[in-house]
Amino acid sequence: MAVPPTKKLFATAAGFTAAVFVLRTMAARGAEPDDVHRWLVVTVQRGPGDLQPDKLPTPLQDYGDRIETRLSPAPGDRGTEIAVRFRQPPPAQSASVGARITGDDPRQGLRLALREAKSLLETGEIMRADAPSTTRSTPGGKLIGLMSRRADGEGVL
């Protein structure tokens, strides 16, 4: 498919702009620094009677006493809300954009564990990405690769 070079440039630039937008949004959700002690919460499609705070799946169990866990029924039969946070709040600088891009925000791991626990409780597995990879390394691709690696620990949850 022959494309005029300017169009290609625009489209590539577009990909880049969008990618940077997402990285920024992922890393800085608001003007205010993120509250490192805020509860991270997911809702799982399981009755409140099915779950016990000390018997949640391994990814969360592994945190042991380092986290507080709160279970509550979701309104309108929407399952059970699982809330977690570090007992000892991580230092405020761990919420900085830099720490989050380098993967040094401990809440990223906890967020991932929470999502994995939800998936295990609902489906019995954690859906894995395809492997082996079919992609080749290009500058744009590396950026997307970085975002994908961070994406499972980031988000609005």
Add this chain to the structure above:
Amino acid sequence: MKALCWEGVNKLSVEQVPDPVLRNDQDVIVRLVAGTTCGSDLHLIGGYIPFMRAGDVIGHEFVGEVVEVGSAVRRHAVGDRVVVCSFVGCGRCWYCTNDLWSLCDNTNTNPGIGQALFGADTGGIFGYSHAMGGLRGSHAEYVRVPFADYGAFTVPDGVDDTSALFVSDSVPTGWMGADLGGVQPGDVVAVWGCGAVGQMAARAAILLGAERVISIDRIPERLEMTRRFVGSEVIDYTATDVGAELRERTGGRGPDVCIEAVGMEAHSDGPMHLYDQVKQQLRLQTDRPTAVRQAIHACRKGGTVFVLGVFAGAVDKFPLGAVINKGLTLRGAQVHGQRYIPMLLERVAAGELNTAHLATHSVSLDEAPTAYDMFKHKSDGCVRAVIRPGL
């Protein structure tokens, strides 16, 4: 194995890639019998969905044969002929259990990207960028299908591969537009776009009892095909004023339900088109919403506009005033395929729903880049090019 890969903006090529393997116990591996081009792929190919990496396998509408099953798969066995839904649903989260499958909570391996873009992640879809799950696409000899008990459906004996193929994506998408758009017996329904999705939306509206269905496009072969195979009335938007034409055909009211099946690369002859194109190219807006704007203007007071066309980000000159002042319901969705596929396969088997005419071309994997070029430019009457890795 061979696969069709995205290599960069407007650049596809057939590559040798490693065979897929089972990654979870609820996966199956499917050997492709046929896959097809979808309008959504054009948005990817053109670089409007930015989260693609060189070497990503594309394709999400397909039919094939199960060749390997994970240990926790209950409903499928090796040898099953299956049509697979384009979106992957886990079947057990709140969204899946409420039949909102494309919103599944557990099938996007990169949830943070969607959450940053949209405020929440969507479910995963085959071959549709790292923002939409990062799964490999189906234009290959084999593809891995996660949560196969929920997303793969055995094709009934009387239904041939080509007819089943479109039940993967374009047919349920069209059906969803009419169904969730709330089409009632007696309604007048207008559909923008006579691609496979628009044609199937028009057919669904007829089967749901609409009194009149009017399809809008500019490509003569597609208009003719829609009139003949779908049975709807047609309007060539380059030959007339669509708004005036619709008012005339609806007693001055406007259509009760307007379904948009065009998407972010809409075409127009009007002065707004240049404006939209420039803004889109400069990334001041990500999408060109020409048909959505027109649908909102044309819709009757209190009516519904359902957006099936794919949009990725922000649009400009969005007529919000018309939405509020005319009391419209505006809705959109990615396809909740699992909700409709079993019923649609039955309708195809019963002869109520013809899909085979959509397959205007049949090519091998090696010819897929050329087929996409033809599909993109709508040349040679191409509506859907069927890619058969076996050829």
